[in-house]
Amino acid sequence: MGDTDRKLFVLDTNILLHExxxxxxxxxxxxxxPMTVLEELDRIKDSKRDVARDARVAIRALEAMFKDATPxxxxxxxxxxxxxxxxxxxxxxADFELQETVKAFADKAGDNRILNSVLxxxxxxxxxxxxxxxxxxxxRLRAKGAGVRFVDDYRxxxxxxxxQYLTKGFxxxxxxxxxxxxxxxxxxxxxxxxxxxxxxxxxxxxxxxxIIDQESDFAGRVESISTETITIxxxxxxxxxxxxxxxxxxKNIYQGMALDxxxxxxxxxxxxxxxxxxxxxxxxxxSALEQSIEKGMFDKIIVTRNTPDIGxxxxxxxxxxxxxxxxxxxxVTDTLEALHKNDHCTEGSLKYICDKANIQFxxxxxxxxxSIQNAFVxxxxxxxxTASQIKTIITRCGEGTKIVCSGxxxxxxxxxxxPVTSGLTYMVERxxxxxxxxxxxxxxxxxxxxxxxxxxxx
Numbered sequence: 036m037g038d039t040d041r042k043l044f045v046l047d048t049n050i051l052l053h054e055x056x057x058x059x060x061x062x063x064x065x066x067x068x069p070m071t072v073l074e075e076l077d078r079i080k081d082s083k084r085d086v087a088r089d090a091r092v093a094i095r096a097l098e099a100m101f102k103d104a105t106p107x108x109x110x111x112x113x114x115x116x117x118x119x120x121x122x123x124x125x126x127x128x129a130d131f132e133l134q135e136t137v138k139a140f141a142d143k144a145g146d147n148r149i150l151n152s153v154l155x156x157x158x159x160x161x162x163x164x165x166x167x168x169x170x171x172x173x174x175r176l177r178a179k180g181a182g183v184r185f186v187d188d189y190r191x192x193x194x195x196x197x198x199q200y201l202t203k204g205f206x207x208x209x210x211x212x213x214x215x216x217x218x219x220x221x222x223x224x225x226x227x228x229x230x231x232x233x234x235x236x237x238x239x240x241x242x243x244x245x246i247i248d249q250e251s252d253f254a255g256r257v258e259s260i261s262t263e264t265i266t267i268x269x270x271x272x273x274x275x276x277x278x279x280x281x282x283x284x285x286k287n288i289y290q291g292m293a294l295d296x297x298x299x300x301x302x303x304x305x306x307x308x309x310x311x312x313x314x315x316x317x318x319x320x321x322s323a324l325e326q327s328i329e330k331g332m333f334d335k336i337i338v339t340r341n342t343p344d345i346g347x348x349x350x351x352x353x354x355x356x357x358x359x360x361x362x363x364x365x366x367v368t369d370t371l372e373a374l375h376k377n378d379h380c381t382e383g384s385l386k387y388i389c390d391k392a393n394i395q396f397x398x399x400x401x402x403x404x405x406s407i408q409n410a411f412v413x414x415x416x417x418x419x420x421t422a423s424q425i426k427t428i429i430t431r432c433g434e435g436t437k438i439v440c441s442g443x444x445x446x447x448x449x450x451x452x453x454p455v456t457s458g459l460t461y462m463v464e465r466x467x468x469x470x471x472x473x474x475x476x477x478x479x480x481x482x483x484x485x486x487x488x489x490x491x492x493x
Contacts, residue, residue: 036230038246039465040162041063041064041065041122041123041277042064042065042165042166043064043065043066043067043156043160043163043164043165043166044061044064044065044066044067044166044167044168045066045067045068045069045149045153045156045165045166045168046058046066046068046072046077046168046169047126047167047168047170047171047174047242048065048071048072048075048076048145048149048168049122049169049171050168050169050170050189051072051076051089051090051093052076052079052086052089052090052093053089053170053189053421054189054421054422054423055089055092055093055096055423056093056096057091057189058070058097058100058115058125059096059115059116059453061115061125062115062116062122063122063123064086064123064125065112065124065125065126066115066123066124066125066126067125067126067127067128067152067156068097068125068126068127068312069127069128069130069148069149069152069304070127070128070129070130071130071145071148071149071152071427072096072149073097073442074145075145076090076093076094077090077094079301080094085090089423089455089493090116094371097289100113100115100125100438101113101127103239104116105402107124107169108400109127110126110127110128110129111126112124112125112126113125117138117406118366123322124283125367128152128215129150129157130148130152131420139390142145146171146174146177147175149167150167150174150177150178150181150183153165153167153178153183154181154182154183155191156184157184159184164184164185165183165184165185166185166186166480167183167185167186167187168187168188168189168312169186169188169189169373170188170189170452170456171450174425175188178292179188188456190280190370191380194461200489201308201460201463201464202239202241202244202304202463202467202474203474203475203476204244204245204292204463204474204475204476205245205246205247205289205292205307205475205476206237206241206244206245206246206247207247207248207249208246208248208249208251209248210248210249210252211248211249211250211251211253211472212246212247213237213247213251213253216232217233218233219231220233224419227268227269228267228268228269228272229267229268229269230255230263230267230269231265231266231267232264232265232266232394233263234261234262234264234265235265236388237257237265239354239465240257240265241257241260241468242258242259242260242467242468242469242470243257243296243302243470243472243473244256244257244258244467245257245292245295245475247288247292248266248296250252251266252272252273252325253269253272254269254270254271254272254275254288254291254292255267255268255269255270256268256270256295259479263484266321268442270295272288272291274292274471275288275294275295276291278291278292278294278295278298280298280318280322280325281321281324281325281374282317282368282374283321283374285318285319285480286314286481287478287479287481288307289313289476289477289478289479290313290314290318290477290481292475293305293307293314293315293318293475293477294318294322295320296473296475297318297322297439298322298325298326299473300332302471302472302473303432303436303471303472304429304437304438304439304466304469304471304472305319305437305438305439305440305474305475306417306439306440306459306463306466306471306473306475307319307439307440307441307442307470307474307475307477308440308441308442308443308444308463308474308475308476308477309403309443309476309477309478310477310479310480310490311443311446311480311482311486311490312479312480312481312486312487312490313446313478313479313481313482314441314477314481314482314484315441315443315477315478316367316370316413316415316441317370317374318374319413319439319441320367320370320371320374320413321374323336323391323411324374324388324440324478326411326437327392327393327411328388328391328392330436332411333363333409333411333435333436333437334393334408334409334410335392335393335394335409335410335411336392336393336395336397336410336411336412336413337395337396337397337407337410337411338394338396338397338413338415339397339399339402339413339414339415339428340397340399340414340416341399341416341419341420341424348378349484362481364484366416367396367413371385371388371389372385376439388452399414399420399424399428402427402431405431406431406433406436407431407433407435407436408433408434408449409434409435409444410432410435410436410437411436411437411439412428412432412436412437412438412439413438413439413441413472414420414428414439414440414441414443415461416437416441416446416449417440417442417457417458417462418442418443418444418446418452418454418457418458418459419440419447419448419449419452419457420457420458421449421452421457421458422458422461423458424458425440425458425459425461425462429462440459440462442457442459444459444460475482
């Protein structure tokens with residue numbers, strides 16, 4: 036790779052695990068893959084971890100690029116893509132040979148060898164800009180401490196810069212809603228009232244965004260958007276707040292909006308975000324039972340969630356797949372018990388309901404390749420999923436299937452995800468203009484006054 040004005044990026048292993056085809060995102064710049072990264076991908080591809088597939092996809096992509104290249108071309112660099120406008124090259128660096136030329140780290144640990152590669156290239160290519168790209172926060176800190184001048188996160192799939200800008204799925208107007216409206220055209224279609232209003236006062240606005248006010252009982256949902264106007268479907272706040280689903284009613288307007296979306300047959304995807312104890316799982320499960328058992332809209336309820344260490348741990352647990360999954364799905368079984376706590380025999384009720392509604396507990400690892408028809412799918416703890424994992428699950432949903440994705444961005448357990456790079460954030464931003472989806476951020480903790488105080492003060 037000759038010295039040019041193009042930047043030179045060194046990729047850490049976790050970039051290719053997070054986004055296996057990340058190499059194609061650097062088409063105008065040069066990319067270097069240290070040999071250590073290939074060794075780490077090789078170790079991971081045969082493991083039982085859920086990232087093993089991503090490692091194999093990354094290896095196949097690199098093999099497809101380098102299959103016709105000579106050893107000299109591999110070390111010098113070959114074009115990343117043959118498409119018009121793509122000027123970048125990709126090369127593999129034999130970093131195991133650098134121990135004598137770079138004295139930054141003496142041991143042979145993988146991260147240290149990658150850091151040595153960056154320092155070597157930084158010295159060799161000076162004054163060219165050499166950037167280490169990694170999702171590991173500690174690796175970024177160590178790189179800075181070791182003298183790496185440019186360190187960055189992989190932001191290609193990051194749609195917003197700060198999670199505070201994430202759309203909440205509703206907007207609250209000041210004062211009484213109608214006092215701010217100059218012109219309105221109202222009509223009744225099939226028993227529903229629709230208001231067509233000027234679009235400007237509501238910007239930014241999206242399809243299926245809820246609109247509520249602070250003083251009156253107005254509540255509506257954006258039905259359609261044109262260049263200059265929006266059409267709002269009038270929803271009675273009183274009706275939303277008194278709606279009873281599986282013997283529960285909303286405790287606040289945010290839960291009312293969530294239930295409206297959960298029970299709407301025209302909405303295929305409902306995204307629920309909010310603090311612990313805001314009622315995400317309870318509302319989703321109650322509406323699933325109501326629509327499956329009472330209304331017969333779905334043949335089964337599938338409950339799944341991310342289980343980071345399931346590859347290693349699930350084999351040691353006794354029983355079938357569903358029994359193995361139960362420790363991870365405690366939140367769902369707790370919610371089922373809460374919904375039937377007043378029954379004469381709670382245990383008997385739970386068994387009857389699970390059979391009647393055909394509730395299935397599935398591991399996210401075994402969802403790939405399936406086609407799910409006529410089911411209500413509840414995907415819990417979405418904040419720990421990457422964008423590609425969420426895509427894998429949503430693309431499983433066939434005809435007659437509704438999927439509810441819930442999560443709390445303050446409870447991310449993954450070492451490589453942050454609130455802005457979480458698949459949950461990615462999904463909210465990507466689906467906000469899709470007429471078949473709704474997103475509601477549940478404000479307020481309704482679990483208990485203890486939980487509410489802890490959420491606000493700890």
